[in-house]
Amino acid sequence: MHAKTRTTATVPARDQLFRDRYSVSATSGSSGRKSIIVNNAHEWTTIIASYGRANEWSGIRTGRAHRVTMAVVSSTAAWHQSSRVAATVRSPFVVSERLDASSPLPDIVARLNDIQPDVLVAYASMIRVLAGEQLAGRLRIAPRGVNSSSEVLTAEARSDATRAWRVSPFNVYAATETGGIAAECDQHQGMHLFEDLVIPEVVDDDYQPVPPGASGDRLLVTVLFGRTLPLIRYEMTDRVRLTTRACPCGRPFRLLEAVEGRTDDVLELPGRGGGTVTVHPVVFHKVFDLLDAAGWQVRQEEGRLEIRVAGAGPGFDDAGTERAVYAALAAANVAPPPLRVSVVDTIPAGAAGKRPRIVAQRRSDRQSTPSTD
Ligand SMILES: [Zn+2]
Structure with a gap:
């Protein structure tokens, strides 16, 4: 039922109703x-x-x-x-x-x-x-x-x-x-x-x-x-x-x-004083929205943060970006985990075509790859 339709824009006929009613x-x-x-x-x-x-x-x-x-x-x-x-x-x-x-x-x-x-x-x-x-x-x-x-x-x-x-x-x-x-x-x-x-x-x-x-x-x-x-x-x-x-x-x-x-986009990261700190997406928006780049994504993976930046312009600076993220996390009382900034061509889209900014590792599936759609 939810096969991806990548190239053609299929639109179901308007009369396709479940049990002729729904x-x-x-x-x-x-x-x-x-x-x-x-x-x-x-x-x-x-x-x-x-x-x-x-x-x-x-x-x-x-x-x-x-x-x-x-x-x-x-x-x-x-x-x-x-x-x-x-x-x-x-x-x-x-x-x-x-x-x-x-x-x-x-x-x-x-x-x-x-x-x-x-x-x-x-x-x-x-x-x-x-x-x-x-x-x-x-x-x-x-x-x-x-x-x-x-x-x-x-x-x-x-x-x-x-x-x-x-x-x-x-x-x-x-x-x-x-x-x-x-x-x-x-x-x-x-x-x-x-x-x-x-x-x-x-x-x-x-x-x-x-x-x-x-x-x-x-x-x-x-x-x-x-x-x-x-x-x-x-x-x-x-x-x-x-x-x-x-x-x-x-x-x-x-x-x-x-x-x-x-709420799914909220990351739980180790706190500076122990325990975990809840980090809201707005922390990252504040850093990344000033970037000279077309898109970005923060992915929480085993104990670290993978940051992807797409369409980086001449003003983009990966070391500076890394420092800005560290500073923003420190200001949020997080003991910043290892993080890596990589430049990619495009942010991969999930099944529905959305490119989520934040991909949190879910508590329930810490072992598997987080879903991104
Ligand atoms: Zn109004």
């Missing part, structure tokens, strides 16, 4: 547990509408008077929710070209140059890589809109995209289990939670509520429209933070200030 999407199992989600027609329509709302807020209108070509650099696996959504919304007015995020970068760049999309949709890590390609002159597209999803959109990725295409990207927070959960409005102050569709609860490790302004350890979501597979206080391993401010746009939905990464 749309089926599956996650890539990046958290170690694969979910298969079934939705009836009403639920599926609501999920489509949640993505439609995110598009609408980002100024993308579609319809008879607004024909739009979208390029979606994502997973092209047929079971992936974005493929299912594309199959449903396909119409003469929305041309959705799907590109496999795990294919080689030059292929993606060539195909985008060919498509000349009005709207570019990609994982946040890919947005930054593509912005780098545009600034280097290899990618030559002029999208009216740039939307990012599924990953942390860092300030640097945002500013690279803005420099590359002169549009500020719109971030969308979504999950296969829920559809859209939150999206940015044109004020770019954070993402408004879709509180008419889900009840989000930001909690700590003990499932106690975390106030706005503080980061939670988990997010619980209750999907208000789900009846086929009811999800009540369903646990997402995302670290998020609500803002204490109201958005000037006046929308009633609360603002999510940041998605700081997944």
Whole structure:
């Protein structure tokens, strides 16, 4: 069911329903547990509408008077929710070209140059890589809109995209289990939670509520429209933070200030005073987002950290990077483990085409290779 589709963008026909009634999407199992989600027609329509709302807020209108070509650099696996959504919304007015995020970068760049999309949709890590390609002159597209999803959109990725295409990207927070959960409005102050569709609860490790302004350890979501597979206080391993401010746009939905990464991306490293220290992805984002490089990945392997840097530019300095990582870890009270910085052509993508920034060794499979999709 989840064979990789690398070269062709297969989109299942819109009438492919399970038992003639249910749309089926599956996650890539990046958290170690694969979910298969079934939705009836009403639920599926609501999920489509949640993505439609995110598009609408980002100024993308579609319809008879607004024909739009979208390029979606994502997973092209047929079971992936974005493929299912594309199959449903396909119409003469929305041309959705799907590109496999795990294919080689030059292929993606060539195909985008060919498509000349009005709207570019990609994982946040890919947005930054593509912005780098545009600034280097290899990618030559002029999208009216740039939307990012599924990953942390860092300030640097945002500013690279803005420099590359002169549009500020719109971030969308979504999950296969829920559809859209939150999206940015044109004020770019954070993402408004879709509180008419889900009840989000930001909690700590003990499932106690975390106030706005503080980061939670988990997010619980209750999907208000789900009846086929009811999800009540369903646990997402995302670290998020609500803002204490109201958005000037006046929308009633609360603002999510940041998605700081997944709890799975948290590394547990030996502490300077003994014991273990929990290191959040933001520690690495702060170091690596200033690098002259297109991408990076930190992998925790037996007792050491492997750091891969892709598309290093002339300003890249591996010894300096190593020192910066040591300093950041020391500041986080970690007794830094041995680490190695290596320059690679591209960061390998997992099965769903995502290139995770942090690959933690899971407690449960310390013996085997960590999954990366
Ligand atoms: Zn707003």
